Amino acid sequence: MAETKDGTVWSEDDSQHFIDYGAYFVPERDVQIDTIVSVIPPADGAVHMLELCSGEGLLAEALAARFPNATIHAYDGSEAMLASTAGKLAGHGDQHTTKLFDLADTSWRRFDQPFHAVVSSLAIHHLDDAGKAQLSKDIAAALAPGGVFVICDLVEPQTDETKVLWARHWDDGVRERSLTLDGNEKMLDFFREDEWNHYGVPEPDPVDQPSTLFDQLTWLKEAGLTDVDVHWLKAGHAIFSGRKPG
Ligand SMILES: C[S@@+](CC[C@H](N)C(=O)[O-])C[C@H]1O[C@@H](n2cnc3c(N)ncnc32)[C@H](O)[C@@H]1O
Known part of the structure; x- marks a missing residue:
């Protein structure tokens, strides 16, 4: 995967960490997934959908369930995450594909077919500003007329006041899930220790x-x-989209 300016990369350890703690630390995960899927227009006949950085495959599985005529192409930079995604898609037909890729690279941005939807959850923030702007152009070019690009991601606040609020809202959500799932606040303590x-x-x-x-x-x-x-939008996590005219 591409390195950031100081040389850090997303690692397989990071992937396992995210799988282990996502249920506690991702705000309203079920709502996020349902929202992303609900923004995609109904599909007439067989269509193709692309997921960038599919992770363990929760969203890919929801896409396959909601759009049974769609072929899902799931890309990620982690072998472990792709194996998990493939497992989740296995119960939904055999036409889906997975591919190892580096989000920051541009060589994968040529496709055999236009996409009805391109989606990505909690990953595009690994690109810098210029990388995100270029990705928007490349995905817009890859969409079929009427197709959508749906992004769920961390966003940067415009003011310090908003930053303080989002920090508090994120902590509050983790406390609530820790209490609901485990009956104690230990996961909030770990969330803080881990500086998540x-x-x-x-x-x-x-x-x-x-x-x-x-x-x-x-x-x-x-x-x-x-x-x-x-x-x-919740605790700095936003879901937003744009549609290709036509
Ligand atoms: C925070 S997880 C999100 C996973 C999933 N989309 C979700 O919402 O649950 C980030 C994912 O992006 C992948 N990833 C991070 N940086 C990447 C890069 N530069 N190229 C490809 N994949 C990357 C990781 O392997 C991981 O699966």
Whole structure:
């Protein structure tokens, strides 16, 4: 995978960490997945969908279940994550594909067919501003007319006041899930020790490079997408999309 400016990369250990703690640390995960899938327009006949950085495959599985005529192409930079995604898709037909890739590279951005939807959850913040703007252009070019690019990601606050609020809201959500799932606050303690809260730690992990929501909506528009909209936002995690005209 591509290195950030200080040489850090997302590792297989990071992937396992995310699998282990995602249920506690990702805000309203079920709502996120349902929102992403619900933003995609109904598909007429067989269509192709691309997921960038599919992780363990929860979203890919939801896509395959909601769109039984779709072929899902799931890309990730982790062998372990791709194996997990393939396992989740296995119960939904055998036409789906997985591919090892580096999100920051551009050589994978040529496709055999246009996509009805391209989705990505909690990963595009590993690209810098220029990388996100270029990705918006490349995905806009890869969409079929009427197709959508749906992004769920950490976004950077515009003000310190918002940053403090998002840090608190993220902690509150983790406390609630820790109490609901385990009956105690131990996972909130670990969330803090592990310095997972991007908005609440003095030196966030340099692998995380979120951009403002305003900039990201602008890049979608500049890429020629329309109906650019925000569908959900909680504790700095936003779901937004743009549609290819036609
Ligand atoms: C925080 S996890 C999110 C996983 C999944 N999309 C979800 O929402 O549960 C980030 C994912 O992005 C992948 N990833 C991170 N940096 C990447 C890169 N530069 N190229 C390809 N995959 C990358 C990781 O392997 C991991 O599966």
